Amino acid sequence: MGKTLTEKVLGRKAGRDVQAGEVVSVSPDYVLSHDNSAAIIKEFLKLGVKKVKAPEKIVIVLDHIVPAADEKYAQNHKSIREFVAAQGIPNFFDINAGICHQVLPEQGFALPGLVIVGSDSHTPSYGALGAFATGIGRTETACTWATDEIWLRVPETMRIDLRGRFRRGVFAKDLSLKLIGDHGAEMANYKAVEFAGPAAGDLSVGSRLTLANMSAEMGAKNGYFAPDEKALKWLEGRARRPFSAVASDPDASYESVLAYDLDALEPQVACPHTVDNVKPVSAVAGKPVNQVLIGTCTNGRLDDLEAAAAIFRGRKVHPAVRVLVIPASWQVYREALASGALAALVEAGCVILNSGCGPCLGAHEGLMAAGEVCLSTSNRNFQGRMGHRDSEIYLASPATAASTAVTGRITDPREFS
C-alpha cells in the first residue's frame, strides 16, 4: 500500500517503514522558537547540560512583542540574545526580521521533506512547501534542544480535494474559514491535512501558506501541499540546504476525503468567540467595527497587502475606524514599499506597524477596550484575545478587512472589486 507524505517524511527520519498510528523518535531538521525562548531557556537550564546538542538546528525569531513593549519584555529579549551568543546559535533573527512563520519560508528553512518542530501552534504553516511541521510546547522544546530528539505519533491523514477557481473577492482565507465552519474546530484533531485536487496546484505559495497556517485551527498536527513545480520555483535562491521532496503515493491510505468547489465559495467571516462560528459575509454585513487589523502569519504577505491596497486606492479609512497594517516580514515590507501597496495604505489612513505579531495575541500594539469590535485577518477570535474580555473579534480575508475599513461596517469585498 502507498504512503502519505507524512508517513514518508517521518519514516525517512526514523530509518524505517512507518504508517499512521506508530510512534517514532526522530531528530528534527529545525527547532523553532520565538520570544518564548526566554521561558524555554529557563527550562533548558534545569536539565543539567551546558550546551544545546545541535545549535545549527535551532532557529530563533523575535516576533511576538517587537520592539519590546516594556522592561519585562526587554529583559526577555536580552536573555535570549545572550543565550544565542553563548551557545553559538547561528540562526537568530532579531526585531527587524518579521513573523517566524513568514521568515522561515522566506529564508529557506521551510523545505520539502524536512521535519520542523516549533514552540508555536502555527508551525504547520511550513507544510505549504511540503515539510512536515508541527507545534510543540516550551518544555518539549527545551528537551529537544538538549537531546536533538523528539517522539511523534505518525498521524492519520484527511485529504481535502479542491477544484474550480476562486471567484472575484474570494480568497484562501475564505476557504479555510468555510472548512472550519462546516466541520468544527476539532475537524482534524491529531491528524494531518493534505490539500490536494486539481485546484491545489493553481494556488499561490502565499495562499498555500494561509491554508497550512489555518490547519492549526482545524486541530491538525500538520497541514500540507505536495511540493510541485510552483513550490520548487519559489524556493530557488532561498533554500539553505539540499532537500529531497516527497509527495503522497496515489494509493496512499486516507482516513477521510472532503471535496470543495472553489467556484461555489463566497467571502466568509468567523464571528466571536470561536473560529468555527463562521457565516457568509452577507449574514454579518453592516456590523459596525472600531478597529481593523491587516497582517499576521495568516494574512500579512504581499498578496494580502496588495489585495487591501486595491480596495484602498482612491478611498479613505472610515473616520470611526482605526486600521493597523503589519507586513508579515521585512522582506514583505520592502516588497510592499516597492510595489506601491504601502503608499496606498498610508494615503488611505492606515497605521503601519513593525513586522511582527502585533496585537493578534493580546500583548501590545492596538488592544481593545471593553465593548470594542475588531475585524482581523488573523487566525483566532477567542474571547479576550486582543484586549478586554468584553471586546469582540471577527476574522476575515484582507479584502473583506479593507472593505470594512472603508465603510466602518462589515462589508462584502465584492462591493468594491
Added chain:
Amino acid sequence: MSHGTVWKYGDNVNTDVIFPGRYTYQIMTPEEMAKHAMEDLDPAFAKGVKPGDIVLAGKNFGCGSSREQAASSLKAAGVQAIVARSFARIYFRNAINLGLAVLQSDEAVDALETGDPVDLDLARGEIRSAKGTFRFLPLPPSVLGLIEAGGLIEYTRKKLEREQE
C-alpha cells in the same frame, strides 16, 4: 488516589481563556500563574480552586495556542486532572510533559457537575463519586512514568545524567 471537587466547563475551552495572552510572555512563578488560571473563562475559579480538584470539560479542551501556562497554571492551582471528551493535541502533550493528568471519559462528563466531590485513582483508571464510578483508559506506562517523574524536564534530566555516567 486524590480527593477534590469538580469544576465543569463546555466544549472548545481555548488556551486564551485558560491563560490570557497578556500574561503569556511574562515570566511568572507558578503561584503567580495560578492566580490567572481561567481568568477570562471563570473569574471565580482561581479564588475557589483547591488542591485535588478536577476540571471537567467537553470536546477539544485546550485548543489554540501552544502556550504551556494553560496547563502549568492549572497544575499550579492544584488541579489534579482534567477530564474531557477530547483534548487539542498540543495541550495534551504539554499537560503530560508537565505531569498533569489528562483523561478522557464521556460518561464522567455527562454525569458530573460543578461542585460534585470526587475521588481520582490514576493507576486504576477510575473516578469515583456519589453519582457512580467512571472508568477512563488507564494511561500507558510510559506516560504514567512521565507523570510520576514529575514531567518531561525531570525525566529528561535523569536520562541525560545516565547517558553522561
